[in-house]
Amino acid sequence: NAGVTQTPKFQVLKTGQSMTLQCAQDMNHNSMYWYRQDPGMGLRLIYYSASEGTTDKGEVPNGYNVSRLNKREFSLRLESAAPSQTSVYFCASSEEWAGRLSGANVLTFGAGSRLTVL
Amino acid sequence: RKEVEQDPGPFNVPEGATVAFNCTYSNSASQSFFWYRQDCRKEPKLLMSVYSSGNEDGRFTAQLNRASQYISLLIRDSKLSDSATYLCVVNMYALNFGKGTSLLVTP
Numbered sequence: 001n002a003g004v005t006q007t008p009k010f011q012v013l014k015t016g017q018s019m020t021l022q023c024a025q026d027m028n029h030n031s032m033y034w035y036r037q038d039p040g041m042g043l044r045l046i047y048y049s050a051s052e053g054t055t056d057k058g059e060v061p062n063g064y065n066v067s068r069l070n071k072r073e074f075s076l077r078l079e080s081a082a083p084s085q086t087s088v089y090f091c092a093s094s095e096e097w098a099g100r101l102s103g104a105n106v107l108t109f110g111a112g113s114r115l116t117v118l
Numbered sequence: 119r120k121e122v123e124q125d126p127g128p129f130n131v132p133e134g135a136t137v138a139f140n141c142t143y144s145n146s147a148s149q150s151f152f153w154y155r156q157d158c159r160k161e162p163k164l165l166m167s168v169y170s171s172g173n174e175d176g177r178f179t180a181q182l183n184r185a186s187q188y189i190s191l192l193i194r195d196s197k198l199s200d201s202a203t204y205l206c207v208v209n210m211y212a213l214n215f216g217k218g219t220s221l222l223v224t225p
Contacts, residue, residue, distance in 0.1 A: 042217035043162070043205070058212070090161055099212040106152070107213065109161035 006110035023091030032074035036087040050097035124216035141206030150209035
């Protein structure tokens with residue numbers, strides 16, 4: 001019962017470095033998401049992929065890129081890390097896109113990736 | 119006005135107490151509502167969906183008031199293990215998360 005697996009769990013970067021957060025789910029879900037969570041800000045959507053082959057911007061996409069590699073995997077890339085990107089990043093998945101009205105799609109989250117940019 | 123608003127707390131209650139949280143939302147067209155629970159330094163997990171008629175799961179009761187645009191979560195007979203942050207989630211063309219209400223249940 002792996003669910004959603006994120007790597008790495010912890011990472012420290014210097015300003016300007018790049019890195020990729022990996023996410024994989026084994027529940028055959030169609031939709032996947034990347035959120036960031038900061039103190040006092042709650043969870044904010046960075047990017048999402050409603051289905052394999054599509055990606056869309058969320059609330060805070062600047063400074064990030066994503067790739068839906070296949071149905072299972074959805075990666076988040078920071079091309080040039082900035083201190084403002086210090087955060088906890090959560091990957092999530094759902095059977096169908098959670099934004100559908102009248103949908104009752106539940107998000108399953110990964111354990112999170114704690115990123116510090118110095 | 120923020121789309122989903124919650125009182126951040128913290129709510130400090132003794133074991134066995136009943137505690138209630140409210141969450142207000144701005145878009146009257148919202149269709150789906152949820153409560154998630156997040157333990158310290160862990161991922162959010164679904165606690166319960168909120169249905170129009172209200173629903174109960176053991177010690178937890180969720181209610182929806184569409185006229186006043188709020189949802190509520192009632193926890194009866196609080197346990198130490200209920201200590202967590204409770205996130206209100208509202209579906210408005212995307213899932214919108216509240217910032218969470220912190221609950222601390224003390225012995």
